[in-house]
Amino acid sequence: MSELVFVGTSDAFGAGGRRQSALFLRAPSGAVLIDCGGTTGSGLNALGIPRAEIEAVLISHFHADHFSGLPQLLLASIWEDRRTRPLRVAGPPGIERRVHAAARALGHDLEFRSLPFPLLFQELAQGVEADVGPVRVQAFQTRHQADACPHGFAIQAGRRRIVYSGDTGWFDGLPRHARGAELFVCECTLERRSLDFHLSLEELAAHKGDFDCGRFVLTHLGAAMSARRGRCEFETADDGMVIPF
Numbered sequence: 001m002s003e004l005v006f007v008g009t010s011d012a013f014g015a016g017g018r019r020q021s022a023l024f025l026r027a028p029s030g031a032v033l034i035d036c037g038g039t040t041g042s043g044l045n046a047l048g049i050p051r052a053e054i055e056a057v058l059i060s061h062f063h064a065d066h067f068s069g070l071p072q073l074l075l076a077s078i079w080e081d082r083r084t085r086p087l088r089v090a091g092p093p094g095i096e097r098r099v100h101a102a103a104r105a106l107g108h109d110l111e112f113r114s115l116p117f118p119l120l121f122q123e124l125a126q127g128v129e130a131d132v133g134p135v136r137v138q139a140f141q142t143r144h145q146a147d148a149c150p151h152g153f154a155i156q157a158g159r160r161r162i163v164y165s166g167d168t169g170w171f172d173g174l175p176r177h178a179r180g181a182e183l184f185v186c187e188c189t190l191e192r193r194s195l196d197f198h199l200s201l202e203e204l205a206a207h208k209g210d211f212d213c214g215r216f217v218l219t220h221l222g223a224a225m226s227a228r229r230g231r232c233e234f235e236t237a238d239d240g241m242v243i244p245f
């Protein structure tokens with residue numbers, strides 16, 4: 001079965017008692033984790049998703065709620081799973097340096113550790129399609145804080161096209177990136193527009209007619225949006241939600 005599992009759907013601060021950003025994509029060709037916030041390990045365990053199934057991890061940008069869970073995932077792969085098969089970690093330029101720096105800062109330096117499995121890093125250039133483990137990915141730049149190297153992803157999994165916005169404020173090219181997707185997973189941190197680098201329900205409602213895609217699901221929900229889950233003009237995600245395709 002092919003499916004997308006929402007492991008974590010909150011903003012950076014755990015609004016509504018939910019977990020930070022992480023999506024698990026199980027495709028015909030294999031499984032990919034998309035983002036890996038600090039709560040991802042407990043989320044995978046709670047949902048019965050084995051870490052060993054993950055063939056690649058896609059990181060959208062370098063903010064803690066999207067990639068700080070990666071060092072712990074790697075350590076668990078060493079000590080708990082006794083992993084031996086390769087794991088690929090793909091993301092914006094500098095992905096290898098950033099992951100090692102995060103691991104070192106958290107007290108678990110991995111850079112000079114002899115790992116029992118090949119750990120492969122892959123930089124994703126904006127606008128260039130690349131094979132990442134079992135899926136084909138094209139990264140696109142988003143409107144978020146520039147020092148975090150923010151990107152969204154268009155992911156081809158078999159015959160299915162899924163687009164994930166990552167973190168972003170409104171920019172006019174967003175509907176173009178989502179065009180033709182069978183599933184568009186879009187951040188919506190805010191109910192009302194108050195920041196340039198996060199989307200709001202107010203903005204998405206105003207531009208709803210600009211999107212030509214299939215199922216449209218909101219995630220990365222802040223406090224006000226968490227309270228509006230299931231009670232707005234868009235479908236909203238929750239931790240543990242599964243979309244088969």
